[in-house]
Amino acid sequence: MSHIVDTMFPPEAEDRGGAATPLLAVNGLVKHFKAKNAVVRAVDGVDFHVAKGETLGIVGESGCGKSTIARLIMQIIAPDSGTLLFDGEPVGSAALPLGDFRKKVQMVFQDSYASLNPRMTVEDTIAFGPRVHGLSHKAAVTRAHDLLHRVGLEPSRFAGRYPHEISGGQRQRINIARGLSLEPRLLILDEAVSALDKSVEAQVLNLLLDLKDEFGLTYIFISHDLNVVRFMSDRVMVMYLGKVAEIGSSEPIFKKPRHPYTEALLASMPSMDPDNRTQEAPITGDPPNPINPPPGCRFHTRCKFVSAICANAEPVLHDVGGGQSAACHLANPQSGHPRLAAAA
Amino acid sequence: MPIVEVKNLTVDFGPKSKPVRAVAGVDLHLAKGETLALLGESGSGKSVTLRSLMRLHPKSARTGGSMQVDERDVLAMPYGDLARYRGSIVSMIFQDPGLALDPVYRVGDQIAEAVVRHEGTSFKQGRARALELFERVRIPSPERRLDNYPHEMSGGMRQRAMIALALACNPKVLLADEPTTALDATVQIQVLLLLRELQRELGLAVIFVTHDIGVAVEVADRIAVMYAGKIIEEGPCADVIRAPSHPYTKGLLASRADHSFEKGARLTAIPGTPPDLATLPPGCAFAPRCAVVLDACRNSTPPPALISRHHFARCIRSEPAAARQATV
Amino acid sequence: MAAIADAGIFVPVKASRGYWASVAHRLIRDPLAMTAAAIVLIIILAAIFAPWVAPADPYKASMIRRLRPVGTPGYLLGADELGRDMLSRLIYGGRLSIFMGVMPVLLAFGIGSGIGIFAGYVGGRINALLMRTIDIFFAFPSVLLAIALSGALGAGITNSIVSLTVVFTPQIARVAEAVTTQIRTRDYVEAARVSGAGPFTIVRVHVLGNVLGPIFVYATSLISVSMILASGLSFLGLGTKPPEPEWGLMLNTLRTAIYNQPLVAALPGLMIFITSLSFNIFSDGLRSAMDVKQ
Structure with a gap:
């Protein structure tokens, strides 16, 4: 094997705000897209934070806004309103110009093929970012080889190859290597394993865990697969039609969801027990269109606990203890939902 | 008399000088009112097998073996009969409704x-x-x-x-090619339940192609696991899920993220990449990724070994369930 | 790291072929495209080396040898209405005809790609403004536009080339814009933006390599149109002037001979036909050679 030079540096030196400051704090994020004579409320007022070194999972169905959030954080699209604080500093301010922020946050896309330039070799793809940021060609290539090695691909065999010459799992490893090439602190994984075969998915998940330990990374892990999110995440954010339905530590949410939508989502997973198959669909119908979201609680049209209050008043995130918050009237004893009175 | 009986099906694509064998000798049978799940990853040949039953392949594809559906020889059927056969005997649903x-x-x-x-x-x-x-x-x-x-x-x-x-035309056999893969979780389960209900009420025979074990368990009576164009394990749903015999099936089940809830634990992943059909190794196609490979695996393709009455696996390590219990 | 062996097991060790090398590899295996390329090459080489290849002086008239049939000794392809050797005139004619076919396309390729890639990458209102302006040109059939422009600018080779360039630029710009718009939204371009690259770097590294190929293929398919239009302009007296040998002009001057020497009169047309067809077949071959999973 060729000798591999270690070109990556430990990230501790960069920590400015201290351990207690979240790496990323998102406040009041809103993004509406204009469609033909309609407004798509893709992200409609979202607050959350990601602590240093943790993995925040984001789950939800199509149209819930999870991918839009990724693109908003990456500054690929501009938000209508809302602020991002990265390690305590506002993104785009004098303290943290956009260029510096971009180095610190990187993203891995779902489609491993579309996210690689078909005319560029693996090595050039990984070296591109460092070159843009002023590394010499030689240093950038050395780093590319180092990263290839770290994502489990022998540099001497893969550096000169083109994307169409390698398998999907290998391509996704290259996308991960490219994501790491600027030594980011936060890596956003947008359905990064969803297109992979199951036998390869496990390898890539393991690799992501290894890299997280090795480089002290923080992840935002977006997926529609609840099993995978549960495995990867310390905290989970459940989204529904552009809003946060529930957020909190992973285990409590999966064991005792407080939002009926989270509950339905969990119950919709195939049972894996041939003698105990799912007998009834937890909820009916498709997720409504984010163009005209229902008034009040956006989930009320599909919720089995719906009452008049749900259509009128929009529930806010209510802390239910144990680091878990749910935006449901049933989670808030003061909401006046009739079921609460009946239970009491 | 099974309603679908496929014997030694082979499908080759590409030029004759350099053929790519997408399906390499598949046998399967399906009784009336039964649901079989064909489980496999991309390139395993599961969709190709399914499309063969509808004769949907381009002319350049070469199909061998025999296929009987409702006592008709599918491969020998003239084009005129094929139009009637499609829809009224066998019907198909797809992942993307845009195709239909x-x-x-x-x-x-x-x-x-x-x-x-x-x-x-x-x-x-x-x-x-x-x-x-x-x-x-x-x-x-x-x-x-x-x-x-x-x-x-x-x-x-x-x-x-x-x-x-x-x-629409009261088919007897329904072929489903990943019909729920593109759907959201809450919608997927609704469609799966609907298919199960229709299958029961109409007495349909269903072949359900999927890459998702969970989906297969929800719908299937029997599961056939495909790898590199062959069925490597087949048996009643519960047997395959609870007592998998082929190392690939075992690996698939073990690598699922829902088994591992301990923080920081790693998944038991199957190493390597799915096989390239153009350059398959001799012998068992799974051998290069197999953790319990023997020298003999690399020489010849293992024949199906019976594990219990309806459960078999193409692995030379597979033994009948009775024998296995005796040795443990 | 332990995973290294796992992920790499099945990759056959062979040299990677660059994209263009693999396109060339496929193109060489396309017999039709190669035949077309050979024909074009022969005609171009003959035109370049005309003084050595041509058996006679293409300008030397001889009243007694007017309209000799094909096969006359010393006049392999006959003689024209002024008794000039047809073979020599056809060989020399290739110079102007091909030049006037290729040059406007080359110019339009440069200008049109520039406009189209700029419009496509910038997007939004600037794109809309540029592309709607370009749409105006599509209101006129290209033949009419070429004739009108040449007529306004006056006859001559330069003016023909200018008018044909104006005809082809919007067509190429439109294709360039479409391809660029498509590439711009690809994940890998977003990934490049995310890694902090500026627009010029992204266009140079990620856009050009992926759009120039398809635009080039489209441009080669215009060469035949350009040749025919250029010949048409000459035929109408708007391009080359006599006695210059040029296929379109030759077709014009020989048209009176269509009844007594039809074969000779048809020869310039045949040359235009063969050359433009060859360009087209080659362009088709190039497209299918490029149109694979990249």
Whole structure:
């Protein structure tokens, strides 16, 4: 094997705000897209934070806004309103110009093929970012080889190859290597394993865990697969039609969801027990269109606990203890939902 | 007499000088009213097998072996009969309803037209049948929805409409090619339950292709696991899931993230990449990735070994369940 | 790291072929495209080396040898209405005809790609403004536009080339804009933006390599149109002037001979036909050679 030079540096030196400051704090994020004579409320007022070194999972169905959030954080699209604080500093301010922020946050896309330039070799793809940021060609290539090695691909065999010459799992490893090439602190994984075969998915998940330990990374892990999110995440954010339905530590949410939508989502997973198959669909119908979201609680049209209050008043995130918050009237004893009175 | 019986099916693509064998000797049989799940990853040959039953391959593909469906020889069927066979004996649903539903016609008219063409009824009777089918697949406000164009429906509803179209001419066999893969979780389970219900009520024989073990467990009586163009393990659903015999099936089950909830733990992953069909190794195709490989595995393809009455695996390490218990 | 062996097991060790090398590899295996390329090459080489290849002086008239049939000794392809050797005139004619076919396309390729890639990458209102302006040119059939422009600018080779360039630029710009718009939204371009690259770097590294190929293929398919239009302009007296040998002009001057020497009169047309067809077949071959999973 060729000798591999270690070109990556430990990230501790960069920590400015201290351990207690979240790496990323998102406040009041809103993004509406204009469609033909309609407004798509893709992200409609979202607050959350990601602590240093943790993995925040984001789950939800199509149209819930999870991918839009990724693109908003990456500054690929501009938000209508809302602020991002990265390690305590506002993104785009004098303290943290956009260029510096971009180095610190990187993203891995779902489609491993579309996210690689078909005319560029693996090595050039990984070296591109460092070159843009002023590394010499030689240093950038050395780093590319180092990263290839770290994502489990022998540099001497893969550096000169083109994307169409390698398998999907290998391509996704290259996308991960490219994501790491600027030594980011936060890596956003947008359905990064969803297109992979199951036998390869496990390898890539393991690799992501290894890299997280090795480089002290923080992840935002977006997926529609609840099993995978549960495995990867310390905290989970459940989204529904552009809003946060529930957020909190992973285990409590999966064991005792407080939002009926989270509950339905969990119950919709195939049972894996041939003698105990799912007998009834937890909820009916498709997720409504984010163009005209229902008034009040956006989930009320599909919720089995719906009452008049749900259509009128929009529930806010209510802390239910144990680091878990749910935006449901049933989670808030003061909401006046009739079921609460009946239970009491 | 099984309604579907496939013997030694082979399908080759590409030039004759450098063929790529997508299906390499598949045997399968399906009784009336039975659901078989074909489980496998991309390139395993599961979809190709399914499409062979409809003779959907391009002319350049070369198909070998034999396929009997409802006592008809599918490969020998002349083109005239094929049009009747497709739809009224065997029908198919896809991952993308766009493949089955024409975007420029109203969905109700498409179904009516299929009924008229196959059964020679009047268009009005066809529309009545379409309405009945829409009610059957539980599309809300069916009268109104019959006049929708496909793009006016949500993803789950389009999938239901496609199922209605597939059932328009009372087929005996339904072929499902990953019909729920593109759907959201809460919609997927609804469609799976609908398919299960229709299968039971109409006595359909179903072959359900999927890459998701969980989905297979929800719908199937039997599971056949495919790898590199071969069925490497087949048996009753519960046997395959609880007592997998082939190292690949074991690996698939073990690598699922839902087994591992301990923080920081790693998954038991199958190493390596799925095989390239153009450069398959001699012997067992899984051997290069197999953790318990023997020298003999690299020499010849293992024949199916019976584990219990209906459960077999193509692995030289597989033993009958009785023998295994004796040695433990 | 332990995973290294796992992920790499099945990759056959062979040299990677660059994209263009693999396109060339496929193109060479396309017999039709190669035949077309050979024909074009022969005609171009003959035109370049005309003084050595041509058997006679293409300008030397001889009244007694007017309209000799094909096969006359010393006049392999006959003689024209002024008794000039047809073979020599056809060989020399290739110079102007091909030049006037290729040059406007080359110019339009440069200008049109520039406009199209700029419009496509910038997007938004600037794109709309540029592309709607370009749409105006599509209101006129290209033949009419070429004739009108040449007529306004006056006859001559330069003016023909200018007018044909104006005809082809919007067509190429439109294709360039479409391809660029498509590439711009690809994940890998977003990934490059995310890694902090500026627009010029992204266009140079990620856009050009992926759009120039398809635009080039489209441009080669215009060469035949350009040749025919250029010949048409000459035929109408708007391009080359006599006695210059040029296929379109030759077709014009020989048209009176169509009844007594039809074969000779048809020869310039045949040359235009063969050359433009060859360009087209080659362009088709190039497209299918490029149109694979990249």
